[in-house]
């Protein structure tokens with residue numbers, strides 16, 4: 001009886017790990033954020049398994065069904081549409097509820113792709129400390145959200161959609177920080193933009209506004225940017 005939390009690719013199907021394939025082949029049930037998206041992935045890897053839809057609006061009956069499998073000593077895998085479940089994707093609530101009903105449940109991470117970590121890894125900014133903020137709020141709390149980023153001295157990473165990337169870059173401009181904007185990571189049109197918000201905004205138009213985005217905000221300038229190790233990250 002195990003609940004596997006399985007990371008899947010964020011675009012490039014080759015980013016599936018061997019362990020993820022083995023686990024998905026071995027479980028009794030796969031809970032997927034969108035069964036159509038996961039069906040394509042499973043087809044690509046020739047994995048035939050029963051799928052159940054589990055997403056943020058799933059009612060308690062779905063959780064009960066998953067817990068029912070686990071109680072029968074069966075193994076279940078959870079996957080999201082892309083990347084690591086639980087990171088701005090469904091997962092946490094299922095784990096909490098399953099553990100309430102089965103305290104001895106073993107929850108196993110099967111690590112793999114994650115858009116924020118991929119972006120941080122190529123940012124060149126110090127990452128010994130960083131703040132992950134998910135998606136900026138659309139309306140309520142938006143101004144406070146960006147003002148608070150200004151108070152964070154170290155690297156910040158956030159997600160944004162093609163519909164709001166321009167607006168978010170405009171909101172980040174007054175901070176005067178260096179940014180790395182990653183578009184379509186691991187996919188055919190992967191593009192990395194480096195510079196100030198203004199510089200990146202001038203490169204982002206029309207087709208460059210398609211796709212998915214991660215924004216990495218560099219540290220305040222008084223933090224040394226050269227080495228990503230704790231003791232080298234002191235204020236000058």
Ligand code: SAM
Pocket residue numbers: 010011080082083084085086087088089113114115116158159160161182183184185186187212213214
């Ligand atoms: N759980 C996922 C992960 O581990 O990265 C994140 C899910 S969140 C709902 C989706 C957001 O992640 C997108 O709107 C985008 O901001 C970011 N994202 C996902 N895939 C991406 C990619 N290939 N390139 C750039 N950003 C991506």
